Amino acid sequence: MNALMAPRLVPFHSATARFQSGADTPRAFLEACIERITTLEPQIGAFVTLALDAARAAADESTQRYAAGKPLSAIDGMPVGIKDIIETSDMPTKMGSPIFETYQSWFDSASVSALREAGAVVVGKTVTTEFAATQPRGTRNPWDLERTPGGSSSGSAAGVGSGMISAGLGTQVVGSIIRPAAFCGVIGFKPSYGALNRGGSLDLLSQSCTGVLAASLGDAWLTAMAIALRVGGDPGHAPLAGPAAPPAAVKPKSVALLQTDGWEIATETAKAELMRAAEALRAAGITVITRADNADLEALERALPDAEPTTRLINAWEWRWPLNVFSRRDHAGLSQSVQERMVFMASLTAADYVKALQRREEIRALHARLLASADLTISITAPGAAPLGLGSTGNPIFVVPGSLLGVPVVTLPKLRDEGLPLGLQLIGYRGRDAELFGFAASINDIVPATV
Amino acid sequence: MNALMAPRLVPFHSATARFQSGADTPRAFLEACIERITTLEPQIGAFVTLALDAARAAADESTQRYAAGKPLSAIDGMPVGIKDIIETSDMPTKMGSPIFETYQSWFDSASVSALREAGAVVVGKTVTTEFAATQPRGTRNPWDLERTPGGSSSGSAAGVGSGMISAGLGTQVVGSIIRPAAFCGVIGFKPSYGALNRGGSLDLLSQSCTGVLAASLGDAWLTAMAIALRVGGDPGHAPLAGPAAPPAAVKPKSVALLQTDGWEIATETAKAELMRAAEALRAAGITVITRADNADLEALERALPDAEPTTRLINAWEWRWPLNVFSRRDHAGLSQSVQERMVFMASLTAADYVKALQRREEIRALHARLLASADLTISITAPGAAPLGLGSTGNPIFVVPGSLLGVPVVTLPKLRDEGLPLGLQLIGYRGRDAELFGFAASINDIVPATV
Known part of the structure; x- marks a missing residue:
């Protein structure tokens, strides 16, 4: 090190x-x-x-x-x-x-x-x-x-x-x-x-x-x-809205603790760190719900294994045009991983894509139901510390759900694994970015960083 | 001529x-x-x-x-x-x-x-x-x-x-x-x-x-x-779907005759031409509804004067970034009309934009209700023949509604004004492009062209 x-x-x-x-x-x-x-x-x-x-x-x-x-x-x-x-x-x-x-x-x-x-x-x-x-x-x-x-x-x-x-x-x-x-x-x-x-x-x-x-x-x-x-935002979308100054801390009433199917491969330290954060929130009077005690959260957890393959299919379809023209200009200039993605994308039909869009909407709807139970969702950002070596950027299993959902996500550098930073991920609701920042400021105060 | x-x-x-x-x-x-x-x-x-x-x-x-x-x-x-x-x-x-x-x-x-x-x-x-x-x-x-x-x-x-x-x-x-x-x-x-x-x-x-x-x-x-x-389509959207060959003619059961607020400035010939097309459809056994006899169509007609200003506001906001960087590169290279648009866009707030998006959704919802009464909507494409001179591309009052609605639109070269072409505009429903082509093929057979 x-x-x-x-x-x-x-x-x-x-x-x-x-x-x-x-x-x-x-x-x-x-x-x-x-x-x-x-x-x-x-x-x-x-x-x-x-x-x-x-x-x-x-x-x-x-x-x-x-x-x-x-x-x-x-x-x-x-x-x-x-x-x-x-x-x-x-x-x-x-x-x-x-x-x-x-x-x-x-x-x-x-x-x-x-x-x-x-x-x-x-x-x-x-x-x-x-x-x-x-x-x-x-x-x-x-x-x-x-x-x-x-x-x-x-x-x-x-x-x-x-x-x-x-x-x-x-x-x-x-x-x-x-x-x-x-x-x-x-x-x-x-x-x-x-x-x-x-x-x-x-x-x-x-x-x-x-x-x-x-x-x-x-x-x-x-x-x-x-x-x-x-x-502004993307054409057709409401731009990020909120106060000009950073939103003031607002203590959430309830937080959902998300495991995702990455939980099984997470390190013991990473899991313990998330539990430590959850304990700090509980000690501050915040309700922490888990899949064991909330049916909406359990339904979301059961759907999330689809987040990565659904995202991968959607992305591959949407890369068809740019990668095909890049390849026509200089195929050898593309990495092996992109060349492999091109094989996958060529195998897809519009029907596959439309089905994946529908699945994404279903998972989004499951998440939106959580609003009744939790002000935000928390999880770890990775199964453990940054992997050794420069050949891979790490496993996305904990971060792909926030992307698929289209919701605001903040990570706070509060946790540690192997003495290295591991983020505490905060997942909010679509269009409520400022609210998530208020909760993040509060959680930033409540959860002590591991040093 | x-x-x-x-x-x-x-x-x-x-x-x-x-x-x-x-x-x-x-x-x-x-x-x-x-x-x-x-x-x-x-x-x-x-x-x-x-x-x-x-x-x-x-x-x-x-x-x-x-x-x-x-x-x-x-x-x-x-x-x-x-x-x-x-x-x-x-x-x-x-x-x-x-x-x-x-x-x-x-x-x-x-x-x-x-x-x-x-x-x-x-x-x-x-x-x-x-x-x-x-x-x-x-x-x-x-x-x-x-x-x-x-x-x-x-x-x-x-x-x-x-x-x-x-x-x-x-x-x-x-x-x-x-x-x-x-x-x-x-x-x-x-x-x-x-x-x-x-x-x-x-x-x-x-x-x-x-x-x-x-x-x-x-x-x-x-x-x-x-x-x-x-x-495919734009990222996140279902691509145009339908048969590989051009859709076969399908006679619509009912057609809504749309006037828009352009009706008052349309030429007598243009209006008569649309009525001639409507008569041909009626003669073929197709019901033609008008604002006088359908409350949903009347509600849509009453909302459509907002189509042009709503579109203009949305477009101006969405042009902010590109026009600003174009202007920084070469302001004098922009036409007077674009320079005027920049003044308008600079006056807009995100709140104006979000309100215009909401108004667009309201008008779209009004149109979607028409599906219960009409298989498609027809209108003229302009108040009259192409204007003389090359300084303007003509009045958009009859074509902006289809754009605002985000629906498929087809024009057939069936009508005439001043002996020049005037389109018969067919407006369908979102995602039902192939269906509209089937109706268009039928209407193309039914309505004789003025020569």
């Missing part, structure tokens, strides 16, 4: 008062991040492209705005990383694929456009697995360089987890925000489906979301709201 | 038997189209880019496949045009905007990828208004060169209407398929929302659809199905 153990985070929101008073500046904040990039990035590999000159110029402009008393937003000056499937006008977007090695889009994606309008300082493009799918691209976990940081938002997770940036954009269709956030000990936020505009991101699937990995709950909320306020 | 009056169409489906027998070939079919392009295109201006060498090569390959008894699909060899907001790997996609004058995408859009897989012969990119919105780009109506062909799918309509291609891809968010198809005397088909994959098209709005303008009902159906079978 490597000496980077327990790396430092750089929460931003708590620093802005010092920018306003003149005690600190966004440029100085950025320079501290750049110092960590200089030291750590050669070992971690969180970035595909760095734009430090442009970041310094942006931080100087932000510094001037604070000096003039006119910051553009609550994240003016925040150093951020952009997952490299999200297009930027001033840097290539390589999609984690050699096919896109020289791809330079003309325009900023919706999320990047919004972040720049809000004054955020774009430090660079962060490593993604190939097309945000399964093939890793070498990023290491800042807690242990021999381990995966998780994926597909690998670079944003490792960058935030090692204090190189305060927040990074991620995307999730299976577990690509929550899993790496958990493995790297940071906050992860996957919003309700459609709540943040995905325009200009290779993020085309029907349960994919743009979201945020951040050093604090407040940073995650403010970054997401900065996007929603400027570019 | 110009001598091109009553131009010839080139239906494709009826020709394939002769390809199979060897009596004709796709290459010869294409050459006849190219002859018309040579003669007519300098006057009409349907194309932004022509790819005649590539088209000839593709037609030769198709010819060989028919000779070998192995056509790839029912549209193998069909000469098609691609609206120039739909990306192509071998031609620029200029989006009707000087900002995109040199834009060359790396990949074929979903629809183009599917058409090529099906063996269609891509003749070129057809003129679109700027970003498929309102600013025309000079295409002339083949029936009268002094008149607009309608928009925004101007070039596909004029190209099909003058026999340069058998079918053209279009897109519609307000009236951009049905209106130009009607003004140019061709079949227009806007499918149910989501039924054809829009991937790779600047077609990002929540009621926008890819669709087809074609020389015959069969050509429209086969082209759309060729897309649906290969690349």
Whole structure:
């Protein structure tokens, strides 16, 4: 295990008062991040492209705005990383694929456009697995360089987890925000489906979301709201809604403890850690329900083994067009895993797809019924700590349900396995993202972190 | 009025038997189209880019496949045009905007990828208004060169209407398929929302659809199905479904005659033409209901004045991100009408948008209730013939309801005003596109065309 153990985070929101008073500046904040990039990035590999000159110029402009008393937003000056499937006008977007090695889009994606309008300082493009799918691209976990940081938002997770940036954009269709956030000990936020505009991101699937990995709950909320306020949600969807400031803590009345079929393969420590969190909630007067004592939760648990195969089928069908045209351009440029996915997708019919969409709706309906019994659902984020090796980003069995359901999900870095971070996953209800943040703030106060 | 009056169409489906027998070939079919392009295109201006060498090569390959008894699909060899907001790997996609004058995408859009897989012969990119919105780009109506062909799918309509291609891809968010198809005397088909994959098209709005303008009902159906079978619908949506061959005629039991608030400004001839069509349906034993005798239809009619402002608000909000980044690249490259739209969109809040989405759902629910009374709804497509001049693509008052409702719409070139084509618009129910084609085939037989 490597000496980077327990790396430092750089929460931003708590620093802005010092920018306003003149005690600190966004440029100085950025320079501290750049110092960590200089030291750590050669070992971690969180970035595909760095734009430090442009970041310094942006931080100087932000510094001037604070000096003039006119910051553009609550994240003016925040150093951020952009997952490299999200297009930027001033840097290539390589999609984690050699096919896109020289791809330079003309325009900023919706999320990047919004972040720049809000004054955020774009430090660079962060490593993604190939097309945000399964093939890793070498990023290491800042807690242990021999381990995966998780994926597909690998670079944003490792960058935030090692204090190189305060927040990074991620995307999730299976577990690509929550899993790496958990493995790297940071906050992860996957919003309700459609709540943040995905325009200009290779993020085309029907349960994919743009979201945020951040050093604090407040940073995650403010970054997401900065996007929603400027570019809205996906066309046809209500944008993320809620207060401009991070939602205040609201103690939930009841919490459902979700096992999923991953429970059988989870480590004893991981399971004990979740039970420890549940005990802390009970001790705070919150009702914790389990599948043993709630029929709706039991029905959901019995359906969840379908979450992964249903998601896999839906994703494969929806990848038909892009993968076929990528393959026509350069088949050898696709990884073995993508080539295998193409065989699977070619075997599917529209009827298979429509049936999978229906199954997804059934499972969503089962989950929606839980609202009568539980304010939110909690679980672990993975069967255990980040696996050793960089060949796999880990098992998605605990994170795919939140993706399939299209609901908001937050992970808190509260649990540990093998001395490494394991997230406490909080699953809310569709469109009630702000409410989930209020509960998350409360649970963040109630559950002590294992150190 | 110009001598091109009553131009010839080139239906494709009826020709394939002769390809199979060897009596004709796709290459010869294409050459006849190219002859018309040579003669007519300098006057009409349907194309932004022509790819005649590539088209000839593709037609030769198709010819060989028919000779070998192995056509790839029912549209193998069909000469098609691609609206120039739909990306192509071998031609620029200029989006009707000087900002995109040199834009060359790396990949074929979903629809183009599917058409090529099906063996269609891509003749070129057809003129679109700027970003498929309102600013025309000079295409002339083949029936009268002094008149607009309608928009925004101007070039596909004029190209099909003058026999340069058998079918053209279009897109519609307000009236951009049905209106130009009607003004140019061709079949227009806007499918149910989501039924054809829009991937790779600047077609990002929540009621926008890819669709087809074609020389015959069969050509429209086969082209759309060729897309649906290969690349499906939009992510999360059931693809267009139905028989591989064009649906057989099915006589509807009852038809709702829709006036909309455009009725007051429609010409006497246009109204009389719709009444003539209604009489023909009645004479064939079909019940025709009107707002005077059906409360559900009256309720829908009373709501429809909201269709245009609701659509305009939704579109403006959804254009925020793309127009802002286009403007940052080259504000002067945007037309006056787009610059005005930007002022409107900047005035909108998320709450305005969510309210407009709700209003859209209310109107959709009112329409869905009509299913109990009417198999489909009919109306005129415009207040009258294509307006004189090329400065406007015409009034959308009769076509915006079908767009807002997200339902399948077909226009048949059955009516006339000022001796020019005016479409008979058939509006179906969401997801029941094949059923609408069956009714359309029957109505096409029942209602005589005015010549």
